[in-house]
Amino acid sequence: MLAVLDGGTYYHHETIHGPRYRGLFDRVLYAPELTPAALRDIAVLIVPDRMSPLLLHRHRDLLLGHLARGRTLVVLGENEPQSWIPGVIWSPRPTNFWWWLEKGAVPPHRFPRPDHEFFRHVAPGDTVWHFHGVLTPPAGAETLVAVPADPEGRDAGGALFYDDRSTTPGRLMLATLDPFYHHGSHFMPATTRFLDGFLPWMRDLARA
Amino acid sequence: MRSTTCAEAGAVPRQALLLTCGHVETAGAALSRHATPDRAILALDQYALDAAPLEGCAGLLIGMHSDQRFLAAHAGRLERYLRQGGSMVVNGHVAYPFLPGASSFQPVPGGHPRDLEVHRERAHPIWAGVSAHDLTFRRGVAGFYGRGWHRPPEGALVIHSLGQERWPLDIIWRVGAGRVLLHGGNDLWQFGDGIAPRLLAWLFDESGAL
Numbered sequence: 533m534l535a536v537l538d539g540g541t542y543y544h545h546e547t548i549h550g551p552r553y554r555g556l557f558d559r560v561l562y563a564p565e566l567t568p569a570a571l572r573d574i575a576v577l578i579v580p581d582r583m584s585p586l587l588l589h590r591h592r593d594l595l596l597g598h599l600a601r602g603r604t605l606v607v608l609g610e611n612e613p614q615s616w617i618p619g620v621i622w623s624p625r626p627t628n629f630w631w632w633l634e635k636g637a638v639p640p641h642r643f644p645r646p647d648h649e650f651f652r653h654v655a656p657g658d659t660v661w662h663f664h665g666v667l668t669p670p671a672g673a674e675t676l677v678a679v680p681a682d683p684e685g686r687d688a689g690g691a692l693f694y695d696d697r698s699t700t701p702g703r704l705m706l707a708t709l710d711p712f713y714h715h716g717s718h719f720m721p722a723t724t725r726f727l728d729g730f731l732p733w734m735r736d737l738a739r740a
Numbered sequence: 741m742r743s744t745t746c747a748e749a750g751a752v753p754r755q756a757l758l759l760t761c762g763h764v765e766t767a768g769a770a771l772s773r774h775a776t777p778d779r780a781i782l783a784l785d786q787y788a789l790d791a792a793p794l795e796g797c798a799g800l801l802i803g804m805h806s807d808q809r810f811l812a813a814h815a816g817r818l819e820r821y822l823r824q825g826g827s828m829v830v831n832g833h834v835a836y837p838f839l840p841g842a843s844s845f846q847p848v849p850g851g852h853p854r855d856l857e858v859h860r861e862r863a864h865p866i867w868a869g870v871s872a873h874d875l876t877f878r879r880g881v882a883g884f885y886g887r888g889w890h891r892p893p894e895g896a897l898v899i900h901s902l903g904q905e906r907w908p909l910d911i912i913w914r915v916g917a918g919r920v921l922l923h924g925g926n927d928l929w930q931f932g933d934g935i936a937p938r939l940l941a942w943l944f945d946e947s948g949a950l
Contacts, residue, residue: 540809541761542845545835562809564787582805584762586785612763717833718847718887 533558534738535574537566539583543716547580550716553727556735566591571598576738581608581710589616599702604737609664609710619699620706621668623687628662641692642678650676650695653733658725659693664708666690672698677707746782746796754778756799756943759786759806771801771929774937779944789814794821799943803927804832811838823916827943830920831927834890840915841893842922848888848902855903856882864899864912866921866938872900875931885909886925897950912950919950 536557538544547553548560561570563583571577577598579588588595588611596617599605607613614622643656659677666687669675673696681689693707711723711730746755758768760783768783775781784792786807794800800821802811811818819840822828833845848855858875860867867875875885885900889907892898896913911922921942929936 538809540807540836541805542808542833542835545808546833564807564810584786584807586762586764587787588762610763719883 533574534576534578534735535559535561535571536578537561537563537580537583539563539580539587541582541716543582543713544580546716546718547712547727552724553731556731558735558738563587563591566594568594568597571603574598574603574738575740576604576606576734578606578734579608579611580712581707582610582713585612585615588612592616596700599700599704602701604703604705606705606734607707608712609708610713613706617704617706619670622665622708623668623690624665625663625682625686627664640679642680644675644678648674648676648695650693650730650733654726654729658722658729659709661709661714661720661722663692664710666692667694667706667708669694670696670699672696677709746793746798754944755780755782755797756801756940757781757792757794757797758783758801759789759803760784761786761803761805761807763805768801768803768929770927771936771940774933774940779940781940786810794826795824797821797826799827799829801943802828802830802832804925806832808832808834808836808838812836814838815840819915822918822920825917825948827918827948828920829928829939829943830922831925833888833924834922839920839922841896841913841920843891845888845890845924846907848905848907850903853882856887857903858885858909859901859903859906861898861901861906864897864910866935866942867899867910868938870932870934875900884926885931886923888924890922890924914950917948919948 534557536548538548538560613620639660641660666679668690673694675691675694677693678691679689696704711726714720714723715727758781772781815838834842858872860872876882878884886902886909892908892911893913896911898908899910901907902909909924913920
């Protein structure tokens with residue numbers, strides 16, 4: 533079963549309850565009311581971008597328990613995972629919303645694992661939009677989307693999306709990308725294409 | 741920014757409450773820069789609204805990242821606050837029924853930049869000195885200020901609209917003795933230092949003018 537947390541914002545409402553993706557989710561869990569019973573039969577739980585980090589911190593034991601039971605947890609961007617998932621390292625970067633307006637702009641994104649299953653569902657170019665900080669993946673994690681070191685020396689580069697099947701008995705997919713917000717705001721077509729590929733993959737993974 | 745509750749009912753209301761959404765360090769920074777001792781902004785996590793008396797608050801500020809389902813569960817309380825003379829500034833797309841008189845958000849049809857052009861329907865002090873052109877474009881890109889519309893309640897003032905069809909974007913209306921400003925896009929206080937201080941002046945205006 534595939535479940536998604538619902539933060540009750542307008543963009544969670546549009547992305548989760550809108551007609552485009554609603555049929556993919558087996559269960560929608562309103563985040564303030566999350567209970568252990570609601571997760572018992574869930575294989576894959578998606579924590580959309582831009583949930584309240586305070587709420588995620590409050591539900592930390594439930595969310596980490598999901599991983600400890602060998603299940604899959606997907607955590608998207610702007611959720612301050614470094615404050616509630618052990619071992620997560622995140623460095624902020626000023627967000628460049630304008631990279632695509634610069635003359636001859638080439639996005640810095642790299643795809644070190646082009647043969648990863650992720651890319652059978654999501655085209656590399658559909659992960660490319662502005663980003664909100666970079667993650668340092670733990671040993672054993674597979675980096676799916678990477679960026680090189682910050683040109684102004686704020687960080688040594690890292691991942692925008694990694695798949696960690698090493699650190700816990702479960703599988704943690706962690707990203708700094710925020711597609712629920714942008715799709716749900718009718719804003720950025722790349723984020724819709726990302727979800728068009730990613731969410732059906734999650735449904736298949738949850739039902740496998 | 742201070743974190744407490746507004747003064748007791750009966751005190752002169754000189755404080756507004758900003759509901760925050762868990763990002764404690766960055767919440768409302770662009771707005772709070774313009775607060776003064778007699779126009780204080782108190783930050784309160786949205787889920788603590790239950791415990792906060794609203795009666796002493798000059799205004800309630802609700803950002804685009806708010807949990808509207810939670811707010812909708814408190815719609816009666818919000819409406820009572822407004823009817824008794826409170827003021828609310830609400831940003832974002834209305835997806836749940838938490839705001840008396842507000843309809844659900846609809847995206848503007850069409851994908852051309854002219855569909856996202858901001859039109860000034862009438863002058864208003866909050867936007868004095870800021871042109872509709874400046875609201876429309878950031879670095880030549882349209883759509884940051886708003887991408888959709890809400891149906892205005894009876895008697896509402898529409899300040900800005902979008903596109904040739906003039907879809908209502910910034911709307912102000914009365915609820916009882918109180919008033920609501922709905923900006924159907926990204927948080928108003930993000931749009932430069934011109935708007936935020938005037939927004940606070942409006943919120944703290946004791947005349948209650950729309």
